[in-house]
Amino acid sequence: MTPYGKLAIFGAGGHAREVAFIAERCGVAPATMAFVVEEAHLRETTVNGIEVHAIESGHCDGWPFVAAVGDPALKERATGLCVSRRMSAATLCDPSVGLHRTVVLGEGCILFPGAVLTVNVSLGRHVHVNVNSSLSHDCRVGDYSIFSPGARVAGHVHIGSRVFVGIGATIVNGLHNVPLPIGDDAFIAAGACVTGPVADGARVMGVPAKVR
Template identity: 30%
Template sequence: MKDKLLIIGASGHGKVVADIALKMNKWNAIAFLDDNESLKSSMGLEVLGTSSDVKKYIDQYQIFVGIGNNATRQKIHLMLEGAGASIPSLIHPNSTIGEQVEIGIGTAVMAGAVINCCTKIGKGCIINTGSTIDHDNRIEDFVHISPGAHLAGTVKVGQGAWLGIGSVVSNNVNITANCKIGAAGVVIKDITEPGTYVGGPVRRVRA
């Protein structure tokens, strides 16, 4: 395993990702790439260049995409996979991971998150601070579960969906790909059409 980690993105989400990596105490060196060319350091870690430089570092570093936007994260992650990059998952030591949980590469699990048994988390996901995902969930690739969101048992969340801060999903509910659930949204039945949903229970407000 490579003993150095390079994080693409040195702003808000990237800094939280770096904090997880530091607390994991797994890499001898951690650095950033960021497209703000005037930025030379973040979190006390060096910014080595911009995202366009990433292929120069693939042989030396494991690489992680620290970008909050699902579509942008997906695009860069898939490019890295295609280029043969080594992509870890980052799991905060103060999260709780149950038995028979699978977590895909490029996924970040933040402090205080709980993922219960027999759940599968795809690649490139964000399981944010204090969120809970109960038993037998299926979270597909490039999903963002925001801080304080709570998913009951046997929930499925489709690729690229975003569940806003404090949202709640009842058990046995399926949420289709590329949905956005607003802050504090309450999902009590299947969502089969992509779009933006708000309220309690949620209703679709735009495609």
């Protein structure tokens, strides 16, 4: 993806620091990045050598931004805050990422090192695909969903908005005519193996994954 001259990263925690790492790998210089947080969370003025600013200060108004928050619902809220400051969504795609030409990425997506999206995969807005996660043919993903490191999604899975997929989780195939649905706001625990549909808002865990 095109490097950005400036980049505001909403958040300053672990996920945000990792996103800054990806931005660097994409060619954005640390001196031209800033972490933005809400005033109440402003504890430090620099993190890993990158300036931290309260969003209310207006320092980053109008900058391209990524919402680097690990909770999907909070990421949606952060996006709203940034847009209200006339910031526009940036997309980061690590140089190592395997991406077929048929893949469609919504604005604000972040693809981490080793992520692989094969053919006819479509991601909504502000979807994060973390280190070594893969989504196979014909998967669709709604806005703000998050794939933690090592998540594996087989073909023909339709994943809703604000879905959290935990570290090392696996989601098995849907069928050509019957894609496997994962509902909006579902939470898939670390290491789960999802073998059937997941309802909106359900939390599933274990192998095979069950609601708990």
